[in-house]
Each structure stands twice: as structure tokens, then as C-alpha cells.
Amino acid sequence: MKNTLGLVFFPAFDWMISPTHPERQERLLYTRDQLEEEGLFDCEEIKEYRPRLAQINDLQRAHVGVPGIARLITPAHLASAGGCLTAADAVMRKEVKRAFALVRPPGHHAMRVVHGIRGFCTVNIEAIMVEYLRSRYGVRKIAVIDTDVHHGDGSQDVFYHDPNTLYISFHQDGRTLYPGTGFPEEAGSPGAWGTNINLPLLPGTGDEGLHRLYDGLISHILEDFQPELIINSAGQDNHFSDPLASMAVTAQGYARLADKLQADIAVLEGGYSVESALPYVNTGIILAMAGMDYSKVLEPDMSELRKQDPRCNKRVDQLIEQVGDLYFNRERTRKELLQKCNGVWQRKKHIYYDEEGIREQQVETVRYCKSCGGYFTIQTAAEDTRFGDQSAFIVCLPRDICPSCRQRAYDEALREKKTGRWQYVFVQQIVDGFIETI
Amino acid sequence: MLLGIDVGGTFTDAVVVADKQILTQAKVPTNHGDVLQSILAALDKVLLDGVAQSVQRVVISSTIVTNALTENKIEPVFLAVMTGPGMNVKGKFPVKPYFVSGYVDHRGKITAQIDWTKHRDLLAAKGNGVCAASGKFAVRQPQNEYLLEHELRKCGYTKVFLGSELSGELNFVRRTNSAYFAAAVYKVFDKFCQKVKLAMANRCITAPIHILKADGGTLPLDVALEQPVEAVFTGPAASVLGIEALAAPKVNSISLDVGGTTTDIAFWEKGLPLMAKRGASINGYPTAVRAFHMRSIGIGGDSRITKLADSYQVGPEREGAAAAIGGSVATLSDALIVAGYVCFGDERKAWQAIAQLGGEPAVEARKIVASAVAQITATIKEMLAEWAKQPVYTVDDVIRGTEFEPDQLIGVGGGSLGLVRAVGEAMNLPVEIPQGAMVANAIGAALARPTLSAGLRADTTDGYYIIPESGKRERLPSGFSQRVAEKLLADWLRKQAVDWQLPDQEVELISCEHFRTIHSYYDTGDIFNLRMQLKPGILHKISGREVEL
Numbered sequence: 001m002k003n004t005l006g007l008v009f010f011p012a013f014d015w016m017i018s019p020t021h022p023e024r025q026e027r028l029l030y031t032r033d034q035l036e037e038e039g040l041f042d043c044e045e046i047k048e049y050r051p052r053l054a055q056i057n058d059l060q061r062a063h064v065g066v067p068g069i070a071r072l073i074t075p076a077h078l079a080s081a082g083g084c085l086t087a088a089d090a091v092m093r094k095e096v097k098r099a100f101a102l103v104r105p106p107g108h109h110a111m112r113v114v115h116g117i118r119g120f121c122t123v124n125i126e127a128i129m130v131e132y133l134r135s136r137y138g139v140r141k142i143a144v145i146d147t148d149v150h151h152g153d154g155s156q157d158v159f160y161h162d163p164n165t166l167y168i169s170f171h172q173d174g175r176t177l178y179p180g181t182g183f184p185e186e187a188g189s190p191g192a193w194g195t196n197i198n199l200p201l202l203p204g205t206g207d208e209g210l211h212r213l214y215d216g217l218i219s220h221i222l223e224d225f226q227p228e229l230i231i232n233s234a235g236q237d238n239h240f241s242d243p244l245a246s247m248a249v250t251a252q253g254y255a256r257l258a259d260k261l262q263a264d265i266a267v268l269e270g271g272y273s274v275e276s277a278l279p280y281v282n283t284g285i286i287l288a289m290a291g292m293d294y295s296k297v298l299e300p301d302m303s304e305l306r307k308q309d310p311r312c313n314k315r316v317d318q319l320i321e322q323v324g325d326l327y328f329n330r331e332r333t334r335k336e337l338l339q340k341c342n343g344v345w346q347r348k349k350h351i352y353y354d355e356e357g358i359r360e361q362q363v364e365t366v367r368y369c370k371s372c373g374g375y376f377t378i379q380t381a382a383e384d385t386r387f388g389d390q391s392a393f394i395v396c397l398p399r400d401i402c403p404s405c406r407q408r409a410y411d412e413a414l415r416e417k418k419t420g421r422w423q424y425v426f427v428q429q430i431v432d433g434f435i436e437t438i
Numbered sequence: 439m440l441l442g443i444d445v446g447g448t449f450t451d452a453v454v455v456a457d458k459q460i461l462t463q464a465k466v467p468t469n470h471g472d473v474l475q476s477i478l479a480a481l482d483k484v485l486l487d488g489v490a491q492s493v494q495r496v497v498i499s500s501t502i503v504t505n506a507l508t509e510n511k512i513e514p515v516f517l518a519v520m521t522g523p524g525m526n527v528k529g530k531f532p533v534k535p536y537f538v539s540g541y542v543d544h545r546g547k548i549t550a551q552i553d554w555t556k557h558r559d560l561l562a563a564k565g566n567g568v569c570a571a572s573g574k575f576a577v578r579q580p581q582n583e584y585l586l587e588h589e590l591r592k593c594g595y596t597k598v599f600l601g602s603e604l605s606g607e608l609n610f611v612r613r614t615n616s617a618y619f620a621a622a623v624y625k626v627f628d629k630f631c632q633k634v635k636l637a638m639a640n641r642c643i644t645a646p647i648h649i650l651k652a653d654g655g656t657l658p659l660d661v662a663l664e665q666p667v668e669a670v671f672t673g674p675a676a677s678v679l680g681i682e683a684l685a686a687p688k689v690n691s692i693s694l695d696v697g698g699t700t701t702d703i704a705f706w707e708k709g710l711p712l713m714a715k716r717g718a719s720i721n722g723y724p725t726a727v728r729a730f731h732m733r734s735i736g737i738g739g740d741s742r743i744t745k746l747a748d749s750y751q752v753g754p755e756r757e758g759a760a761a762a763i764g765g766s767v768a769t770l771s772d773a774l775i776v777a778g779y780v781c782f783g784d785e786r787k788a789w790q791a792i793a794q795l796g797g798e799p800a801v802e803a804r805k806i807v808a809s810a811v812a813q814i815t816a817t818i819k820e821m822l823a824e825w826a827k828q829p830v831y832t833v834d835d836v837i838r839g840t841e842f843e844p845d846q847l848i849g850v851g852g853g854s855l856g857l858v859r860a861v862g863e864a865m866n867l868p869v870e871i872p873q874g875a876m877v878a879n880a881i882g883a884a885l886a887r888p889t890l891s892a893g894l895r896a897d898t899t900d901g902y903y904i905i906p907e908s909g910k911r912e913r914l915p916s917g918f919s920q921r922v923a924e925k926l927l928a929d930w931l932r933k934q935a936v937d938w939q940l941p942d943q944e945v946e947l948i949s950c951e952h953f954r955t956i957h958s959y960y961d962t963g964d965i966f967n968l969r970m971q972l973k974p975g976i977l978h979k980i981s982g983r984e985v986e987l
Contacts, residue, residue: 025953038611051830079833296523
């Protein structure tokens, strides 16, 4: 393959959440200028793609919108999700070796059930792409490495019951940053225990700590998991100049990580130092993914960069040990947990939508089966959405569901409908993104 | 009275246009060893007695720059670059550059001054002749480039080409290559210009002499000397302008200019040819030279036919004249005759020549035509795909799409009639063949309008605006707005047009971006990026009829 990197660059210059919001038109302006000025689009190692528009069904493989996903999104979301699908196609058709969807709006805080915007995200563009890769190309084992400074709680939520998706997120400790989650104990539901890896880092962690963590743990987990595809949720707010977070990673740190990771597909997530970080981090990641020399990519102004505190490495070493144990013993733990829960596992969640002030209560129930992966249901009640208070009972049917589970799932949906407790009763077919209203 | 001269691969054409009619035209063989001689031979043929004084403008489309580049008859050039941090530029330029310190960031802030203590070797060197210098983001802040130019002149370089003076648009690598090639062809082009001026003076032509550019515009010779690389690839540009003069397609069209050896393909929208979004490549290096979105493929009426196992290969070599008009071997034209797409010459001879290939002539001829058509449609498809992949920056663009959907084909050139009909059949598109296309390229040259475009970037946080093409960075006037920005830029374009003695032309806005800049949730200012141009195209259409040669 002569072209090694497919680049979908879509800065959405006409989309914003609000005029002074970090997700505003200006966000990728300087990145565009830098990429153009460097002449990256002329490199024969880089092939440019334009995003297509995703279909509603593409979104619904990963999401159930209340009252419907189409009423919650803007066309920009179809373009950014579509950009990810374009990147996936380019790689799967072997037109390019890797691809980078440098698109906005971002998505990793969007959970399966969507009532509105949270953490700047409405739909989860990586999750949509993962489900597309499975349905369209039959890819099974996928690893998603989230390098955004915030915990990707949306991605965690979508993949929580899926043992074939390894989700690894390192981020600034949730006790010091939105969304406040992402601790090692959140390791997946019993059937998928150990495939949800959270690595909360101390504020101030820089290139040194990050690569210590990658070399000491993440690379070993990836090697063990043997994914068919590696996806990078390439958030860039671990940068030392990011205004919303407190980490100390540089463009070189990010580029070297991209080089080690050699992700098949990268997708832009957060990163709000639009002027001092994004132009350089993106240039670095693109060069690294295209197999080109990135060693000369440096921020012109490094005066804000502080030396990493010794405590940061100590935290990294703790994580390497603790999470390493968790991951490499996952099969045993899984058996124990499944035995203990006796076929039904349940959790309650309180979800806050920071953008819109929505409070949502969820009860998620997984029902296991001996001949398939089972199915799960979500009871949701949300207050103060743009549609008022709303509630729904949702049944999610995974790809490998057996006929008897399918029957049980529909029976349950019908039973819930009859109770009259819910405004909406939905059945989500993950395989094709078809959502049935019962 | 307008005079146009086009130096082509085989012939040099000249034409005099008056009152929207072709007054005289001439065709002479091109002498590649002496392009000027061909120009003058054609010129003398059209220059009837007493006409010289009434000529208002001469436009020359010449291969002089293209030839110098392809035949490597260029000057050695010293190239100095200020890359700062970023992509490794190894292998991006035709020569190994000298690296100068200093950096400007994307907002146009000088983040590093040139550290002259690191460049004692450069300052001590004895330079002579021409050189090129270019800095990253110099179009946002050219000061470092100017300082470098100053020092290079002190070293003894008489002519320094700056990246920011050759293009006002972003793309450091392209600007640098443009500056390099401008320097490399400067002497050849300068010599050519002197000779042309002298020859015109000898013929009592006092009208301004313009040179055609790759983007279909013209420049007076003296101005062109400041950017000689723009005079590359003018042949295809002249062809496009010729089509515009003769046909001016109103609907979305694809034009095929079918010559003896090659076919030039271009796209048309709203009566104007589409421009390539990024510049032309020269000797494999991307430059900032603006050019049309077009391709040349090695298929023409005189193309050689090679028999393969069950099909034929057409081109890319030229065989010679068709058997129907006295050639010895079958060419694509003969196949088109036999397959019934066109009739000219001695039809019997065409059949005989095709029969020599073996098999049933009518069947074989269809196979040959099909092969040529397949190559052309494949190229068109590639061009369509390339166009569809143009960058999109807004949601609106994604929804609207920038796909180009052709409604018709236009055929010009000697071999066009039959071949374009066959392509039209394959693509299911109607075909238009405008009248009088014998000297279309020279007509195109004669009627070309000067092109001039410029950008303005204003950063109100910074308090300055820059028109990179002018090289000047000025304080923003009070009460600045987009309207004011448009006026500043339009005024500059008009003034430049007067300085360059260009005819009065309308100024139009090509693109406009406006961003609010925010720091910590507070508005800090606005960024405006505008581009405007003198309306491109041709001076006027021409009514079809040709004059006898």
C-alpha cells in the first residue's frame, strides 16, 4: 500500500455548542492552518478522504435515543460519525494501512441511552464505528485505547457487557476532573470482567509517566488480548497547555505514543488548547501514523511545561501492578462473578448531563444464558430534558443472541409495556441498528 | 484588435481577433530548438500590412518555461528555508536547502528570531545570480523572510525569489518549490522576454505584451518576470480558454480537446473551467502554481494501435497520419471511420488498414474504439473521484456535496468528432462540437483575461491585517468589520491592476471565513480570512466562423 494513512479531516467550521464553548467553530482552525502550511495533504504517504453522512441506523447500533436519536442530533453528528465510518472503510478495503478521523463533534461521553448532550458529546462516534466494523466487516475482537484526559464514560458504558471489546482509558484521576468516574474497579459486568480497563493518573503526569504506563502495562495487555483491530480515541487534552485539565504531556509524547500504538484507526476526541497544542499534537499523530519522521514536531512555546512530580510515577507503578493483576486474572474472576450473580446482574446509575442539566436514573440488568451471551435491559428516567421528563424501558439484543433469549427479551418488553410505567418501550437490535417501539 | 500566439507541440498558431471575429489566422510548424523563431514566423503571417499599430494587446502562450523545466535547462539555485519545528522536509524540494533559524507560528507571531550567529558561513559566502528563500507561515508574517532576503542580497545575489511573494496561500512546501522553480527558470525566461520585446518593437507593435499563465490568466512581461514559474503548462490553459471562447458551456460539461497525440480533459461549471484546488506539480514537486483541474492522456486521432490477445491498446505513442488521409498504418482515426463514428478521407483505405490487423474489420474497429473510450472514461472517473474528495470544512458542504455531475461533453480539436461521439455513447451524455476549433488555443490566448487574486487575513486580537500578496502588514483601521476587510482587499486588487496596466475588471469574493477567537470563555477578537479575485475568464466570446488559411 503506497498510501499508508487515510486522513478524514472535518473541522466542522459551522458547528458549535455555543459561541464561547470549547466546542466552537475555532477549535480546529489552527490545526487546519498548520496541516495546510506543513503541506501534509500533498504527502504521498497521506491520502485524503471526505466524510460521508452516517445513517440513523448506523447510530442506533450503539445508541437508543429518547424519544429518538434523530431528534437529538444535528447534521454535524452524522458527518463526524460518518467520517469515522469513512475511515473504517478505507482501512478495511485496504486502500490505506491506517486511518485518522480528525473530526468533530466528539463522542466518548455519549452513553448507550441518549437524552441530550453530555461532556460535549451526543453520539459516541467510536462506538458507532466499532458496531459498524462488526456488522459490515465481521470484525470480532477490537481494542479501543482512549488517550483523552477525561474518562470516556460513554465508551465504557456502551462496551461494558462486551468481552470482545477491550476498552482501555487512561485519564486524569476522576476525583479531580469531569466526569468523575473511571476507576480500576469499573472493570466490566461479570461476563466481560477485565475488558474495561481504567487507569486514573495523577494531575501533572507527563510524557515520562505516560510512556512508563504504556510500556509497563498497556502494551502487555494489548499483546495478550490479540485484537484484530486497534482503535485510538485520540483526545489531546493531556497536553500541558490544555485549559480544562492539568496534565503535562507534549506533542512529542503523543506522537511517540501513536507510533508505539500503531492504531489501525484513530478518532479525534477532546483537546481544547486549540492554539498551542492541537496544531502540533495533530501534526505529530498524523506523521507517526503515516510512518513519517515526527521527531521535529515541537511546540514553539514550552514555557508552561512543568517537570513531572515524583508521585506521578508512583501512581503509575501502582496501576501497573493492580490493574495488571486484575486483567491477567480476569478469566478466573469472571467465573466467580458469574457464579455469584446466578444468571442476573444489575447496577444502578445516576447520570448527569452537564451541558443540559439533565439528571438521569438508570437500572441496567444483564440476563445471562448458557448458549449465548444473553441480553440486557435498561430502565431509564430523566428529568429536565428538552422534551420534559421522560422515561423508557429498553431491551438490547446483542448480535449472538439465541432464539430463546430473543423470545424472553420480547416477552419482557411486552410485560413492561403492559405495566404502563413507561413512556416508551424500545427493543434495540444491535446487529442492524433497528429500534422497534413496542 | 487582439493578437494571440500559441506555441504547441506540433504547430505554432497565431490569430488576430477584431470585433469579436477572427480576422486572420496562421499555423506554422514549431521549431523546438528556437521557440522564438516559431512565434515570429506565425506572427509575420497574421500581421497584415498596417495592422501592427492597431494591435491593442499581444498574448503569448509559450512552451519556453515548460521546456526549460522538462529538459532541465535551468540555473542552479541556492535555496534557503526557515522550517522551524514540524514535518521533516527531506526530499520535499528539488535541491538540498540551507536551513536558517527563526520561526513564525500559525497566528503570524514570530516565536523565534533568526539567530545570525548560527549562520556565519552563509553571511561569509559569496553568492551570485539568483536564489530562493522561504519561511513557514511567512504569508502570515513575512518579516523573517525579508531579513533573510536582505542578507542574501548583501552576499551578492542579484535576484531573490521569496516564497511569500509567489503565493499568498498556506502551504510552505508548495511556496518554497514555486520560489525555487521561479529562480531556476528566471534567466531563460528573462532572455526570452528581452528578445520578444525587441522583435515586437522591430515590427512596430507598441501594445502591451502579455504572457499566458497556467491558470488561464495573463500577465505583462515585466510582471511575469517576478513570477516566471507561472508561465509553465500554458498549452492546456490556452486550450481551455479556446473552448471558452468558442463554446462557453452553460451546463456542467466535460471538454475533450482531442489532438493527434493527446486528449486534454477539463471540467466546466456555470460556464467556467474548474480550477484544481491545490497547485500544479513540476517535475514531481508540488508547487503553488494555480492550474485548471485537467488531465492529458496519450490518446489522439493519430494514436498507434497495438494488438493484444483479445483487445487493443491505443496510444500513448503517435503513429502518424491516418491511412484514410495517406498514412501507411491504421490509427485510431481509421478505426473511428470504420466503426462509423466519423467519415473523412478515403474510407476504403481506412477499411484496408484495419483489415490488416486481421479479423472482421467492423468488429475489430469497434474493439479499438472501445479500448480508447475505456481509457478516457476511466480517466474521467478518476477526475470525478478526485474532485469529489476536495476537502470539506463545513457540515453544509458535506450535505450539499461537491460532486461534479456532467450534463454534456464538448469536443474540440482535429480528432474530436468521432472519438467524443463514442465517449458520449459510453457515458450516455449528449455531445456538442463547437464550430471553428482549428486555432482554438491561439484564440484562447488572444482573449485571455488577466487573473489576479489575493487574500486578506485580519486578526483583531493582534490588531493587524495582512495581504500576503502585498507583503504588507498594517494596523487595523478603527471600526473594522468584514465589509471593511472586503473593501481593503478590493481596493488593493484594483490598485495592483492599475499598476500592472490590466484592463478594468470586476472584483469578486471567492471565499470568506470568519471565526471568533475565545480565551477562557471570553471573546478576544475575530479572525477573518478572505480571498478575492479579478473575475477570471475570457474578454469576450467569439462568433464561430473561421477564415481560410
